[in-house]
Amino acid sequence: MGLRSARWYSGEDDRNSYIHRAWMRRGLPESAFGGDRPHIAIANTASDLTPCNAHLDEVAESVAHGVWAAGGVPLDLPVVSLGETNLRPTAMLWRNLAAMATEEMLRANPIDGVVLLGGCDKTIPSLLMAASSVDLPALVVPGGPMLTGHFRGVPLACGTDVWRLSEEVRAGTLSREAFLRSETSMVRSRGHCNTMGTASTMACMAEALGMTIPGTAGTPAPDSRLLERSHAAGELAVELVRRERRPSQVMTRGAFLNAIVTLAAIGGSTNAVIHLLAIAGRLGVPLDLDDFDRAGAGVPLLADLQPAGRHLMDDLYRAGGLLALLREVEDLLDPAPVTVTGRPLTAYLAEAEIWDDGVIRRRAEPLLPDAGIAVLRGNLAPRGAVIKPAAASPELLRHRGRAVVFDGVEDLRARLDAPGLDVDETSVLVLRGCGPKGYPGMPEVGNLPLPAKLLAKGVRDMVRVSDARMSGTAYGTVVLHVAPEAAAGGPLARVRTGDPIVLDVAARRIDVDLPDGELAARDPVMTGHARPARGWERLYVDHVTQADRGADLDFLAGSGGDAVGRDSH
Structure with missing residues (x-):
């Protein structure tokens, strides 16, 4: 096996190799440069400004011990960290930047493999996008949820x-x-949100894709078993390099379909749709919105977790964890895709047990019999929109109501609680100008708050339609990711207050009940912020794709696998 890192260090009389070795001799043994010890980067998103990931330095130490134990050389690599609770206007604006920066650091440095440490919402997606593009041997250690x-x-x-x-x-x-x-x-302890929000969902997605040691996702952050798994991940990273097992061999189309089944069974975040599409796009794996409907159809909701259910993530782990849940839907999983261990995910299900079927429901007694993310189409969303039925009010899944339109977050804040707002509980709240280009960054504002005067009457849910996203911890009858977005000229830009909106989730439809010709003849309302003048935001707005393609940058899709070809000096 010829190690990639040896190209930096192996030329005994070469000036460049001398420089590389000399500057790295700060405690590394002589054998580190012998050309047969894999150099493993630990891509670490620990940051005090990403509170959910602040403990990952401790996790990194355990990973490093595992790398040493397996004969490798661990190398700490701090990478861009995105704190969901702190970043303005939205962490999603920088997911692609974090992925691109991590990709280039993995590509540019003398490493043979990488362990990806993430937790908070955008960190695991950005790391998987980066690893997919570089296609060096890699695996994920999720940071885990906090205690309740x-x-x-x-x-x-x-x-x-x-x-x-x-x-x-x-x-x-x-x-x-x-x-x-x-x-x-x-917030009781270290770790990310304790609901089945985006952070927990993406940890489960990483496991369903085969990119973790099976049984790791959902391990609480303070649990000592997370450090045990981290040590094992360090050891496995060395083996991945020696076996030349790469992300493209693990994250196949079958693995993505398994992730979609898992997403439905856990009642996971709608944000996973965008992230999975982006990761698949980096790999060149064919995946589209219709796959979420097809693979997720008929999958029962088995995780009785908030926001769709009652319990929380440490309950899921106590009750048997993700593998115990997946055992109940094993027949819906593709047994062919291998995990980073070299064995299929389904090979780990036989010994998994449910210890509390009030938290992990049995297949015969699901929380909901059909819980997949529903993909809607119609004259309001020609390229699709999504809704999470498990978090919605059943009586609103088929609804007709009068649109009350808000042009952006600022307009929403200014008028939502105005006493004169013409709205009642049958209305459909429409928020536009908040898609990938429009805000920019596609913020989590799709679950817009209800008007105060309706809250006072006891109303707690209404149909809401938006080109934005919503937090995975949120709930309600919310249609999201409408594509094309208003700022890209989508039909949402032509909707007016008073237009009848018809939602029919069973029929997978979201429509404005107007003749198509009438809607098309209207002048669009120019929504969204002005085009940024410079920097990352300018690059983002000019190149971000729509939600149905993962909201990635158009020039990064399908560009993976060329790490080796960029190593010349």
Whole structure:
């Protein structure tokens, strides 16, 4: 096996090799440069400004111990870290930047393989996108969810209870003082959100794709078994290099279809749709929105977790974890794709047990019999939109209502609670100008809050339609990712307040009940922010694709696998 890193170090009389070795001799043994010890980067998204990933330095130490134990050389590689709770206007604006920066660091440095450490929403997707493009041997260690906090004796669901409690304050049923007191109880420990939000979903997606050691996803961040798994990941990274097992051999089309089945069975975040499309695009794997409907159709919801259910992520781990859940739908999984261990994911299911079937439902008693992400089309979304039925109100899944249109977040904030807003509980709230190009960055504002006067009447859900995303911790009857977005000239830009909107999830339709000719004849409302003048935002707006293609940059799709060809000096 010829190691890639040897090209930097193996020329004994070469000046460049001398420089590479001399500057790396800061504690590394002589054998590190012998050409037979794989150099393993630990792509680490630890950051104090990404609170959910702040513990990953400790995880990295365990990975490093595993790399040494297996005969490799571990190398810490801090990479761009995106903190969902802090970044403005939205972390999604920088997912592609983080992926591109990580890709180039993996490509440019003398490494043979990489362990990817992520947790917070965008970190695992960006790392997988980068690894897919470079196609060096790689695996993921998810940072894990936090332990559950409690307030007044009641478990708190990260994110989900922020939305719920803040609406209760607006409705006048919870005091501002009580709301603020709950803040100190929300985050009990290290780790990411404890709901089946985007962070937990993407950890499960990494496992379903075969990119983790099976059984790792969902291990709570403070649990010592996470460090044990991290050590094992370091050892496995060395083996991956020696066996030349690459992401493109693991993340096949069958693996993506397994991920879609998993997404439905866990009631995962709608954000996974965009991330999976982007990762597949990097690999050149054919995957589109219709695959989510086909592969997810008829898959039961088995994880009784918030926001779709009752429990939280440490309950899932206690109840048997992801593998126990997947055993219930094993017949729906493709047994062919291999994981990073070289064995299929399905090979790990036989010994998995459900220890609490109130958390992980049996196949015969699901939370919902058909829970996949529904893909909608119609004259309002010619290229598709998505809705998560598991988080919606069943009575609203077929609905006709009068549109109340908001042109961007600023307009929404200015008018939503105005006493004179012409809205009732049958209305359909429409938010536009918040897609990939329009905001830019496609923020998580699709689950727009309800008008205060309706909250006061006891209304807690309405049909909402947007070209934005929503947090995986959110809930409601929310149609998202409408494509093309308004800022790209989609039909959403031509909708007016008062237009009848018809939602029929069973028929997979979202329409404006107007003749197509009438809608097309209207002048579009120019939504979204002005085109950025410079920097990353300018590059992003000029090249980002629509949601149905993963909102990646158009020049990065299908560009993977050429790490070896860029090593000349």
